[in-house]
Every structure is written in structure tokens, then in C-alpha cells.
Amino acid sequence: MKKIISWNVASIRARTSLFNTLIKNEKPDIILLQEVKAQDHQFPFVEFESMGYHGYLSGQKAYNGVAILSLTRMDVKRVALDGFEDQARFIETALDEKTSVISVYAPNGQPPMNFPEDTSRLDYKLRWFDALVKYLSEQVAKGRSVILGGDFNVIYQDGDVYNAKLFEGSALIVPEVRQKLKALTDIPMINILREKTNESGVYTFWDFQGGAWPRNHGILLDYFFVSNDLKSKVKSFDILKDYRGMEKTSDHAPICCVLDI
């Protein structure tokens, strides 16, 4: 049995205290991190080791950065999708000879505020997703088991955001982006949350601004997917909302699943 947590921490260095609380309370076997915003020398490998975790990082200065922590030693298989080495948004480790664990931080894709007609970031996002879907398809076709978690930066249905009208035309919600998330399920990869429920108003992100948390102005952005062979192994899924309400928190809540593997 493996308990796996995925969390967009919005800087690992700023989250030290709350992250220790999470580990102490939840005792996960594996942790997928996104937006760690750290390079190798800034990442707290030593602290994680003292808590019993091996750490694997695809790091970068100031932005992005994904990591995997594990109680058991793993081998790093891949630290970027081919052609997307410039932004640290993908890391894959091997749990055993057949099973991959992958942490992803999808590009946001919104244009810069001072250049709203610029589509280069959205283009990058769409191409990054194409590379992700292609890579996962190849791995599944080879018979690998895949456990994928992270921040996908897609509002898949109108009910996945507190007010879809406000996001019309944004890079989180446009049809081309929604189609990329659907392409993942077409591989097929199993969306663990949506196996459990199809209800609206389920969120994993609440903006720091505008009182989004107390008003429950949330967005569903974080997911776990597993390859079809692991579908029957899924025992539970939860959004650990409490952590969004704690001191010095991230704007994302951790998500948690238990797999009978």
C-alpha cells in the first residue's frame, strides 16, 4: 500500500514549516512537488533525508521546478520532456522495474500583462502537453505502469471554477487546452478524482488575492492520473483542504491518494 501526495508548494523554501507538518501528519510514502522554485544547491535534500526521504529534483532558478520524494530509493528516469529542457516541469522516477512515478507542472500559458496579444506562452503550453501525451502513450504502449500527479493548469469543466465567465478566453480554460487534458484520458490514463466523483465545486487552488479562500473562490487544477492497469488498485483520493487554511501556506492544497501496490 502506498500513500502518495502531490502538492504545488509555490516555493519549497517558503514552505519549510508547513511541509514538515504535512509529513508528520500524513506520513506519505511518496510526495510529488511542483513549483519548488529552487536549484540543486537551494533544495533541502539534507532536511528531507533526516525525515527519511530520498529526494529527486528537476530544478531551475526562481521559477517552476518539480521534485519527487520517496521513503524508498528510486532511480531518476527523466528530468524533462524532449524539447522542453528550458523549463523544469517534468520529472520521472522508477518505483520498480515496471512502474514510473511522474510529477508535472504544466505551463500556465497566460500572456504577459503588458502584451496581452502574445500567444507564445499558450503555444508553449499546447506543445508541452502534446509532448506529455506522446511520451505517456509510448510508455503505456510499452507496458509500463504510470502514476502521474501534479498541477495541470487546466479548467476542464465550467463547474471546476467558482465563476467560469471570469475566465473566458484565458489559457486555463480555452477549448484547445481542455482538449489536451482529454487527450490524457484518451491514452487512456485514469483520472482518479473523476473516477470517484463528477461533482462541481471541487477545488484544489484558491488565489492568495481577493479573499479567494474565505469566499471559496477556487479552481480545480491538480490531479492524479494512473495507467489503466492500476485502475483497480486505487483505494482512496482526497484533497487535503485544511492545509490551504494554515499559516504560511501555498495557494494550492495538497492532494492525496492511496494505491494498493
Add this chain to the structure above:
DNA sequence: ATGGCGGTGGAGCACCGA
């Protein structure tokens, strides 16, 4: 949905996030 938050970098304020 941005002035209003929170983080990084590098020492001011620009840039990024969603």
C-alpha cells in the same frame, strides 16, 4: 482577474502565478 497576495532575485521594483 487584479492595486489590494506571495514568492524570487538581488538590492529597486520587475516579473510570475491563475
